[in-house]
Amino acid sequence: MSTKGKVKGIISNLVTVEVDGPVAQNEIAYIHLGAQKLMAEVLKVVGDKVFVQVFESTRGMKVGDEVEFMGHLLEVTLGPGLLSRNYDGLQSDLDKLTGIFLQRGEYNFPLDTEKLWAFQPIAKAGDKVESGSWLGQVDENYQPHKIMVPFVFEGTYTVKSVVPEGEYKILDTIAVLTDADGKDVAVTMVQKWPVKKAINVHTEKPRPFKLLETGVRTIDTANPIVEGGTGFIPGPFGTGKTVLQHAISKQAEADIVIIAACGERANEVVEIFVEFPELEDPHTGRKLMERTIIIANTSNMPVASREASVYTAMTISEYYRAMGLRVLMMADSTSRWAQALREMSNRMEELPGQDAFPMDLSAIIATFYSRAGYVYLKNGKTGSITFIGTVSPAGGNLKEPVTEGTKKAARCFFALEQARADRKRYPAVNPIDSYSKYIEYPEFEEYIATRISSDWTKKVNDMKTILQRGKEVQEQINILGDDGVPVDYHVTFWKSEVIDFVILQQDAFDKIDSVTPLERQEFMLNLVMDICRAEFDFNGFLEVMDYFKRIINVCKQMNYAAFQSDEFKKFGEELSDILSERRQ
């Protein structure tokens, strides 16, 4: 018999409930409001008074309204058919909801129970299995979707039977397992898991080292992210955070992409809805939407489920990682999630930390980022979740709590800069402030030596040195004047500008320039570094700018041309001619 209660107090979406029995922290409850049932989560218990946050508007709720406690935490439903769906933060399928407007209290089952899936067994009778072991697989949008022993199962089981190859619905029993006490348990293709708990079905979580190609030069070349790595993109508004994030999610070399649109603009999600079913995955040639799941809790949707949405997305990511797949998860933006925590903490009258955020904010962020990673599964296969979050720092100030908390947790930092954005140098990632810790890993260096070349990291470091030097020289020129410094200074500055214009800047809206495969990045970096290492003859600083502007212009035309096309080669020859004019 489940615990029941009655509403005693309401402040916005924080509701006090008087209960008649046991309740658990974070347990899910439904508040009956006329014919509607509104989902809520327990946040605090004081005697027989329970504080719940309601995931919907509480308009019209009255003292005395009935509350029903469900005896479980907030869970997601995992099974075949998650791909290419658009869910809200509580995993209701947005496409199944009726009407133009979201009606509160309308929840639905996130999967299709009638669809038949072509099941192939992997395990056989007599096998010893445990949670996460692969029992069989179905084909989900060309991905081998593994049907696993439910993650909640503890200890070792023996497979009693697995159904033969054939077509089954997700709720059909596909295997029977026998536990240590000899009791039989039936397993279907569907399981549930509480979102706030990490799914742990791996044996080891090594340091990640495999480059995750994104086609964005300022990332892959300058500050690479790796499979299973973590990164974050802080930036003031208008610096191109969303464009960069969309570019990564479109182009990254991942099997599954999960996008948590958390408290951001609805039109940005609509852009994904419109584009992804049309755009081709550059790696497989299939439609992007086939490998994508969108968890949309836009800024006007209920605040409380904003927090749930990032956990829902992470849990689904972990589910696919346990199948040995490479998952890329993007959350835009984690600041909105932190703000949702702040609103709640505020209503609960907790003592505030910095900027009125809850005290444990940085611990919450760290725990969340730690759920990403590259893992060895129990069967020796590998899987990964690469997680990239965006942060929207208040006033563009990177010293605020969310940015600082994230900086401690994430290993890559892509600093978007207002000054670059103002000058239309996109992507506006500051090359000097940004970093990737992975580039220092010996494991990564070893890997990249086989993937590109053994002197790659050295070249990248040389490039960064020139950028740094260019910035210093520019400051000196600004102080001393064009003719107050040696001509060499101008040359150094303009070499750094070549790197900036040709490597770092990239036109996200140009069909060719928007995606640069690694091979092409290598070619262009070699080309640019060759220019940077060359010595040129100049009579006075006036000639320097004109000359390098010509170089930049030709290199940019190369970026716009198809790689190794006749046009591309023609510009390449033009470049050699320009270089030979003054090269010593």
Add this chain to the structure above:
Amino acid sequence: MATKAFQKIYTKITQITKATCSLNATGVGNEELATVNGKLAQVVKIMGNEVTLQVFEGTEGIPTNAEVIFLGKAPSLKVSEQLAGRFFNSFGDPIDGGPDVEGEEREIGGPSVNPVRRKQPSELIATGIAGIDLNNTLVTGQKIPFFADPDQPYNQVMANVALRAQTDKIILGGMGLTNDDYLYFKNVFSNAGVLDRIVSFVNTTENPPVERLLIPDMALAAAEYFAVDKNEKVLVLLTDMTSYADALAIVSNRMDQIPSKDSMPGSLYSDLAKIYEKAVQFPAGGSITIIAVTTLSGGDITHAIPDNTGYITEGQLFLRRDSDVGKVIVDPFRSLSRLKQLVIGKKTRADHPQVMNAAVRLFADAANAKTKLENGFDLTDYDERTLAFAKDYSEKLLAIDVNIDTVAMLDTTWGLLSNHFKPAEVNIKKEFVDQFWK
């Protein structure tokens, strides 16, 4: 109202603050409306039997034995075609002396549009102002504010945009408008002979500040009626959202909430997002476009109000006086329309994106040259040319008194580029240079 006879009247108020009062009552719904001695109020907190009401007009003169009547409904607006051409106050009551509006009563601040039922905005809104159409193109279903200091002519620009844009309805939500500005809008709209497609909800500085919290929801409820029921293109003007946010801060302060940045409530982002996200393009053709004003203090955009707004809206427009040409221009550096990518080069000529970026980049070079000049350094020939270009560019394109179509804007820009630069200096794709260089 028929049920009125059975409504219970409470006469014992237990607590009064500047904006709220509390009393013991039962059977009251959250966010329900009530009247306190005839003044409209809304339930904001219920604790057991104690109900806290936010009194919109303020609590001056409310006695502890005031009559409190609960109305059993959330704030609402009667919607029909009769709204057109009318002026209302924060509560949706006519202030133009005309009759009450007949129509279906709808709750304001209603639910959000399911994101999968939205259509991607793709229709350009032409304003004739090149600083907008060329550099920061607006699209139906967009939400965008002017970030402006109080002395800038944002209301005039906004009125111009509203009149030139091809829309079916214009809804004005005025919050803390000075009476002069209110009359300005009224005059401009009636002189243009467009009053029949304008609906206004106005709270002036003469009205109590808390009342203005209802204005955006009222305006948007009307907008949703025309956009959803009538499939019309609706443009909503909200001025000034800073007054709205200040009113939020007052209420949250009176309710003893812990303030976050700049004394604003912690929920400011969500509060603003609920309003701005009503901007939408519906598949059936109706749309709501929001152009708002957020006044800044001393141009500070790091303040919580413009900062949160910037993260919600799809860009922002900055006005600035350019002393070189003596005109107000749309600042090309800080202004941005995020949705312009959906239309430029697609609904406009293919060279639009590249020409736009090249001109802004050269304008930035001119700004650098200007700094050099101010610091007493010699200018190069290139610097001189960028400065000459910048002056022409400000005068012929960025100034807010420009009124030409997009093709003319592009041709003018090409003309300026050709006058002042060599093709290699503009970094534009060769095919466009070949085609348009003059």
